[in-house]
Amino acid sequence: MMNAIKKRYFFMVVCGLVIGLCGDASAIEKGKRFLVDKVVARVNGVSILYSDTQIPRIAKEGGLYSLDECIIEEVFFQKAVERHLQPSAVDIERQIVAFKIQNNLSHLSDTEFEEQLKKSGITLKMYREQMGRIMAVESVRRAEVSEKIFVTSQEVEAYHKANPRFVKEGYWLHVAQCETEDAPEDTYRWQDLGWVDKCDLDASYDFVASMEVGSISKPVKNAQGYQVIKVIEKRMPRPKTLDERYVKIEKLLRDEKRTKYLEGVEKELLEKAHIVRL
Structure with missing residues (x-):
């Protein structure tokens, strides 16, 4: 399983350094070198590079992931690979089509769509790759909470009485x-x-x-x-009556339980993973 994951990655640097190309032979002769990238963490042997923390993320509307967020995404993605929950290329394209429709961009070609994405520093290739990882991670989360999170009518009624509106x-x-x-x-x-x-x-x-x-x-x-x-x-x-509030309260309680449960899942995955911060 881990070998399958590692095939996705390649090293951009050897020992974090490459020979600096400065435009003249003397620079090469002197052996000038500069830092291109570096490994900042490894998760079960898979490297996370410094550049991974500098890539605009669609999950954060163009913002950056912290190192902790990169690590959490990686442990969940590895779990998705282990459980064969990665989306297909067709699944990813469907999400892109849905995104275009929701944002009135369905008339745009791939080239025009990519021009819009580039305004946030994201290419279409990056969008597809990130969307695939997001979908894989979400599939793991759904699988973990499926049939494990439920809210009883007694819980809804108790919340209604304790929190009147x-x-x-x-x-x-x-x-x-x-x-x-x-x-x-x-x-x-x-x-x-x-x-x-x-x-x-x-x-x-x-x-x-x-x-x-x-x-x-x-x-x-x-x-x-x-x-x-x-x-x-x-x-x-x-x-407000219980009937007026029931659906909203039930969703609220389910979301609270889901968040709490997934925090436990995340903690367990991180504890089981071999993580090295460099």
Whole structure:
């Protein structure tokens, strides 16, 4: 298994040094040398180079991985190789197509897409390689938590009771702008503001709270002239029901358990791996 992983790598340097090519024979004769790259860690015999920590990463929106993040990705990737969970080239291309669609880039050719990627310092080849590793790592994570993480209805109910949430007081409003204070009502051009929480209303509109449903306010002067408000519906504050919150709470608890469980998996993989920091 480890030999299969190592085939992905090649050494860019021998002993971290190469002969410096300075453009004249005298420099070569003097044996000038400069550092090109260096090994900063080994994970089960696989080298992580300094340059690996300087490559823009799509998982961090063009940011860099720390050495620890490189090591964690490597141990998970090795686990993916061991369990034959690497994505195929077709799988990776599907992810690229999905990314293009989600970001309205589906009209771009590979060349045009690569030009967009290069703005973040990433080539299409790098994108494919990094996407493959991300997908492999995520496959390991999913496999580890599959059927091991579940949330009971009792846990959801207990969280709901211990962490109540409330529907805020709010109003469904229509608003119309008019040029004069005495403009006839049939000239109003209403705009639907939808639901507006009471806490989001400007202090000058506090009067809305005392208005009846269906009523229209007196004209209120503003920078554009006058404004009138109509209350379509009112929503009074109340505790949210368990049914309203169930799906969100269940997801929250599952995500918390997943994070905690994967932290344990990560710790175990790191403890079992032979890691040498150089």
